[in-house]
Amino acid sequence: MPDTANVIEMRGITKQFGSFKANDNINLTVKKGEVHALLGENGAGKSTLMNILSGLLEPTSGEIYVNGEKVHITSPSASSRLGIGMVHQHFMLVDKFTITENIILGTEKTKLGFLERREAQQEIKELSERYGLFVDPSAKVESVSVGMQQRAEILKTLYRGNDILILDEPTAVLTPQEITELMDILRSLTKEGKSIIIITHKIEEIKAVADRCTVIRRGKSVDTVDVKTTSQQELADLMVGRSVSFKVDKTPAQPKEPVLTIKNLVVKENRGLEAVKDLSLEVRAGEILGIAGIDGNGQSELIHAITGLTKVESGTITLEGKEIQNLPPRVITETGLGHIPEDRHKHGLILPMTIYENMALQTYYKEPFSKNNFLNKEAMQKSARKLIEEYDVRTQSENSTAESLSGGNQQKAIIAREISRQPKFLIAAQPTRGLDVGAIEYIHRNLVEQRDNGKAVLLMSFELDEVMNVSDRIAVMYEGKIVGIVDPREVTEQELGLLMAGSSLEKAKALESQSGKESANVK
Amino acid sequence: MLSENKKTLTNLTVPILSVVLGLVLGALIMLGFGYDPIAGYQSMINGALGSPFYIGETLRYASPLIIIGLGFSIANSAGFFNIGLSGQALMGWLVSVWVAISFPDVSGLILLPVSVIAGVLAGAIWAGIAGVLRAYFGTSEVIITIMLNYTALHVTNYLIRNVLTESSDATARIPEQASLRMDWLSQLAGGSRVNAGLFIAIVVTILVWIFMTKTTMGYEIRSVGMNPFASQYAGMNAKKNIILSMFISGGLAGLGGVLEGMGTFNNIFVQAGIPNIGFDGMAVALLGLSHPLGIVFSGLLFAMLKIGGASMPLGSGVPTEVVDIVIASIIFFVGANYLIRFFINKFSGKKDVKGGVK
Ligand SMILES: Nc1ncnc2c1ncn2[C@@H]1O[C@H](COP(=O)(O)OP(=O)(O)OP(=O)(O)O)[C@@H](O)[C@H]1O
Ligand SMILES: [Mg+2]
Numbered sequence: 117m118p119d120t121a122n123v124i125e126m127r128g129i130t131k132q133f134g135s136f137k138a139n140d141n142i143n144l145t146v147k148k149g150e151v152h153a154l155l156g157e158n159g160a161g162k163s164t165l166m167n168i169l170s171g172l173l174e175p176t177s178g179e180i181y182v183n184g185e186k187v188h189i190t191s192p193s194a195s196s197r198l199g200i201g202m203v204h205q206h207f208m209l210v211d212k213f214t215i216t217e218n219i220i221l222g223t224e225k226t227k228l229g230f231l232e233r234r235e236a237q238q239e240i241k242e243l244s245e246r247y248g249l250f251v252d253p254s255a256k257v258e259s260v261s262v263g264m265q266q267r268a269e270i271l272k273t274l275y276r277g278n279d280i281l282i283l284d285e286p287t288a289v290l291t292p293q294e295i296t297e298l299m300d301i302l303r304s305l306t307k308e309g310k311s312i313i314i315i316t317h318k319i320e321e322i323k324a325v326a327d328r329c330t331v332i333r334r335g336k337s338v339d340t341v342d343v344k345t346t347s348q349q350e351l352a353d354l355m356v357g358r359s360v361s362f363k364v365d366k367t368p369a370q371p372k373e374p375v376l377t378i379k380n381l382v383v384k385e386n387r388g389l390e391a392v393k394d395l396s397l398e399v400r401a402g403e404i405l406g407i408a409g410i411d412g413n414g415q416s417e418l419i420h421a422i423t424g425l426t427k428v429e430s431g432t433i434t435l436e437g438k439e440i441q442n443l444p445p446r447v448i449t450e451t452g453l454g455h456i457p458e459d460r461h462k463h464g465l466i467l468p469m470t471i472y473e474n475m476a477l478q479t480y481y482k483e484p485f486s487k488n489n490f491l492n493k494e495a496m497q498k499s500a501r502k503l504i505e506e507y508d509v510r511t512q513s514e515n516s517t518a519e520s521l522s523g524g525n526q527q528k529a530i531i532a533r534e535i536s537r538q539p540k541f542l543i544a545a546q547p548t549r550g551l552d553v554g555a556i557e558y559i560h561r562n563l564v565e566q567r568d569n570g571k572a573v574l575l576m577s578f579e580l581d582e583v584m585n586v587s588d589r590i591a592v593m594y595e596g597k598i599v600g601i602v603d604p605r606e607v608t609e610q611e612l613g614l615l616m617a618g619s620s621l622e623k624a625k626a627l628e629s630q631s632g633k634e635s636a637n638v639k
Numbered sequence: 640m641l642s643e644n645k646k647t648l649t650n651l652t653v654p655i656l657s658v659v660l661g662l663v664l665g666a667l668i669m670l671g672f673g674y675d676p677i678a679g680y681q682s683m684i685n686g687a688l689g690s691p692f693y694i695g696e697t698l699r700y701a702s703p704l705i706i707i708g709l710g711f712s713i714a715n716s717a718g719f720f721n722i723g724l725s726g727q728a729l730m731g732w733l734v735s736v737w738v739a740i741s742f743p744d745v746s747g748l749i750l751l752p753v754s755v756i757a758g759v760l761a762g763a764i765w766a767g768i769a770g771v772l773r774a775y776f777g778t779s780e781v782i783i784t785i786m787l788n789y790t791a792l793h794v795t796n797y798l799i800r801n802v803l804t805e806s807s808d809a810t811a812r813i814p815e816q817a818s819l820r821m822d823w824l825s826q827l828a829g830g831s832r833v834n835a836g837l838f839i840a841i842v843v844t845i846l847v848w849i850f851m852t853k854t855t856m857g858y859e860i861r862s863v864g865m866n867p868f869a870s871q872y873a874g875m876n877a878k879k880n881i882i883l884s885m886f887i888s889g890g891l892a893g894l895g896g897v898l899e900g901m902g903t904f905n906n907i908f909v910q911a912g913i914p915n916i917g918f919d920g921m922a923v924a925l926l927g928l929s930h931p932l933g934i935v936f937s938g939l940l941f942a943m944l945k946i947g948g949a950s951m952p953l954g955s956g957v958p959t960e961v962v963d964i965v966i967a968s969i970i971f972f973v974g975a976n977y978l979i980r981f982f983i984n985k986f987s988g989k990k991d992v993k994g995g996v997k
Contacts, residue, residue: 425871446874455872463872466865473858477873486855493853 158524686950695828762893
């Protein structure tokens with residue numbers, strides 16, 4: 117690197133929440149023009165540290181230097197004036213506004229008091245084309261996919277012209293292709309002299325894009341290493357403090373009777389277009405069926421239809437021998453459904469409520485959590501304490517609010533709740549989004565365990581790795597249809613990628629063998 | 640947990656600050672008009688708490704306010720803004736008095752509870768209309784309840800003039816045995832109109848607290864209010880909770896009206912406009928942060944302002960109009976509650992970042 121001046125230097129940063137130290141004497145230096153990764157387990161304190169840098173939190177003690185000058189960052193706008201822009205782990209977008217409105221929010225350009233919407237829209241379009249961040253500028257945030265929301269967030273920072281970008285788990289919601297594109301964007305940004313701090317749990321991403329990496333463990337900075345000279349395994353071990361395994365251990369599936377049967381399902385999305393088109397599918401007891409596909413091909417609508425959150429236009433869904441299409445969510449849940457939802461803040465948790473109240477979200481009306489319509493708080497707390505312990509949810513106590521949990525621990529709390537209800541059929545939509553490798557290992561083991569206990573598991577993930585490693589069968593979804601069902605042991609990632617992009621099974625195979633790769637047998 | 644404590648602290652700062660600011664502004668206004676604010680406030684306190692009679696009147700005034708405030712808080716917890724408390728209270732008042740005067744010969748043991756329940760139901764149904772419309776047609780409860788305020792006003796006045804009396808402005812008094820008045824209590828309080836409504840308010844406060852924190856229904860209402868999507872995911876019935884919370888909210892407002900009809904006035908008379916009591920109850924709930932205990936305190940404070948304020952012209956020569964401005968300015972700051980909270984958040988530098996999109 118030609119210019120190695122430190123653009124950011126954080127010295128001895130400590131942040132206390134009550135008696136709990138989320139950050140404990142952390143040191144971090146970021147050089148100009150580098151991509152600096154932060155790696156650490158869920159709840160290690162990464163978001164807290166970055167929230168301090170972006171002015172959302174004030175440190176209990178410690179000093180911050182920006183471009184060599186000591187600064188006090190008291191608000192996000194102060195941080196922005198210093199050239200720091202942050203894309204948060206959980207989006208800070210206004211649902212009812214369009215993407216353009218969200219991007220220009222706070223920096224609106226006006227002419228005679230009128231918003232220069234058209235020019236802003238133009239500028240956003242240019243930015244989005246230049247960096248390949250595809251968005252629909254005039255769509256309302258509430259009607260676009262999570263992936264597009266994330267891209268809008270990234271655009272927002274670029275639009276403000278910040279030259280120190282903080283990205284808190286930006287890739288968690290992106291598809292593999294989008295991640296590759298993002299990596300290219302990051303590289304070109306650093307070429308323009310911008311510095312980037314990126315938080316991610318995916319070590320291969322760090323290897324791909326970062327120059328240096330600071331590892332944080334339980335609030336303390338453990339080490340800053342040069343990424344080129346450190347192996348993935350070393351990074352993972354450094355972060356967890358023990359050695360972790362990346363491989364999912366499992367025996368071949370022993371599928372039994374079908375638990376979920378979908379026939380000719382049609383579901384419309386909120387704009388009235390058909391998102392799921394005449395789809396049929398079967399999930400059997402004792403197997404994990406993976407759904408692979410690029411974001412926006414009807415996966416979310418399919419899951420919402422099964423779980424009763426969206427109306428079914430036509431077709432049948434049979435769970436445990438009972439037709440459940442268009443039944444109320446509670447009836448479906450009681451028929452034997454567990455659901456780890458894709459959007460944990462919208463559906464999964466009631467953030468201002470305590471953890472123990474959240475853990476009883478579907479069971480509060482049953483014994484022992486209530487009797488004669490009166491809640492039994494002690495029973496709820498006791499069961500929550502047990503789950504927190506069992507699933508290693510890092511929190512001060514079950515009485516803390518769900519919003520005080522780190523992103524990954526929120527996810528663990530939901531998974532604990534859903535699995536512990538022992539449903540015959542479990543839907544896991546993006547279950548490991550935002551989780552550290554240790555936790556992912558744990559969740560994957562849990563899903564396999566559910567399967568081995570004779571449960572049927574439907575796994576929806578945008579991550580090819582995850583679908584390939586965990587599933588027993590993979591259904592590829594494209595434009596609302598299942599375009600192929602393949603055996604993960606007999607398909608390559610490339611073939612899967614082609615199927616996801618809309619090629620037919622034969623074509624994908626032909627293309628594969630043409631390119632000289634080993635031909636794969638497809639079931 | 641310290642951060643929790645800190646939160647409660649900022650929560651309490653807001654209402655206390657609004658009251659203090661209101662009192663200061665009131666003092667400035669009195670000064671501006673050439674009156675002595677200290678003497679003014681002294682006579683206000685005297686007029687609210689200075690004798691058993693005044694204490695009795697203050698408690699009498701506070702009782703329905705507290706109940707109506709609780710009513711507001713329940714709808715508010717579910718995420719609804721019940722602005723029609725006045726109309727619901729009026730319906731409760733009307734129906735309870737109507738039932739009571741219709742059966743002058745029935746024993747109080749039956750007549751009293753039947754009239755109270757009829758009044759509560761009237762309020763509940765009045766609010767329930769807005770709830771049903773909201774649940775099934777997505778109509779804004781704010782607009783519907785405002786319109787229902789006017790409907791209630793005109794229906795009441797029409798019925799008083801044409802059905803309950805022969806074009807008179809006030810009904811006959813309700814039969815003795817149906818009144819909430821208690822002689823011993825009145826005598827204890829120097830002959831004031833304080834009545835069994837006081838005990839009803841205490842019991843209802845405790846019941847509402849238990850309902851909201853200890854029952855599954857309260858848990859559902861809070862869940863729906865905080866995150867309707869997660870509540871749907873959890874299998875809670877949104878429609879049921881919308882209607883239920885509005886129904887209970889209106890029932891409590893109706894009960895507030897019952898206290899006016901069967902406790903304070905013992906009849907009902909033609910109203911010049913939508914009664915203030917519903918809006919005051921709303922302010923009481925906002926000042927009390929929608930918490931039962933907070934609502935009790937703010938209800939008492941409101942009653943002290945109103946009852947004590949009535950003594951200010953005599954006690955310190957501050958004319959009624961200025962007293963009204965003083966009270967209004969205090970209420971204004973209470974209403975500006977949200978605004979003050981906003982500024983505290985903005986300038987204290989302490990922000991809660993978790994939670995993402997609101
Ligand atoms: N406002 C708060 N009040 C109390 N504790 C908090 C608060 N915010 C964060 N914490 C705690 O601080 C710790 C660090 O949280 P942080 O969000 O920084 O973790 P993280 O490293 O970003 O984890 P993840 O990878 O899961 O996002 C967690 O244990 C969390 O529960
Ligand atoms: Mg985080």
